[in-house]
Amino acid sequence: MSTYDDDRLLELLSSALSQADPVPEYVTEAARQSFTWRTIDAELAELVYDSAGQEMVGVRGAEATRQVTFRAPGIEIEVMVMSDGVRRLVGQLVPPQQATVELRCGGSVRDSATDRLGRFTFTDVGTGPAQITVETADGAKVVTDWVLV
């Protein structure tokens, strides 16, 4: 048997790993299905802050609230995911304004609206990738980056 140099050893490992730890079909299928969530004609609000981001070194402890901020030109969407008791998602539009709000999470879609101060709440929020769509009074549509909550 010939000697296994580094490249051949890596090839061998690669072949073994691809057989022993294949991508589960349900994972690939979910990836294909992701495309059905595509939003058209919406401005993307990018994630600009996440208290669970690894670059934000926080105090380790029983902190049950996660803060996330998304930003698109002219609007910010501030969101808190609270896990004390009932899991809920509380948001604030900046600048404050009235808008309809849609939450996509765990395969379901829920509609809500902000109050006059731009605040909104969703209760009993599941876990999984989540996305918020905001449609402002002047008809502008903003969609956030997906975030795993």
Place this chain on the structure above:
Amino acid sequence: MTDPFVCLEYSTMNDAPVAELLAGAADGDQAAWNALVEKYSRLVWYVVRGFRLDDAAAADVTQTVWLKLVEHCGRIRDPERLAGWLAVTTRNEALRVLKQQDKQTPSDFAFEISDPTATDMDERLVDDEIERAALRAFSRLSEDDQRLLRLLCVDPPLDYATISEIIGRPVGSLGPTRQRALERLRKFMTAELGEDPGGLV
């Protein structure tokens, strides 16, 4: 995807350049999207497997990454960097989950968290005896070694700049680190295979 027409279209799209697939997906073409998934699902999976996540968390991270790409596929400036974008996005999402788990798990119960690096591989799926030995040897490596070797096994391959970003080590150290990790793998394999290392050392 049982429609034969869709399948046909899909198979011819797999060889299309990444830029074309991204443009197609941005335009709403599901076949182009499926081809992207086909091409890169292993890459995302390998990166996510390099972190200590259980199956459910790994699946959630993976889906989040693909959903992010749905929103970003029309915005990626350099299509040749898609592999790097996917790998780094996966790393970031995996680290977020780990950080959340850290917060939510009382330290007293930390020992109950299983070590997925030891359980997520099914050796029985591998026919070749030497490959099985490679897997057993791999599972004896440190988490850092395993993560690096997985990243080096990714197909299509990741460039060193991306790997260095994911594991947080300078590019210049990757060559020597790779060499040492493979040296340890070789040593464990030799032990697994007994007296006759089959030219492994």
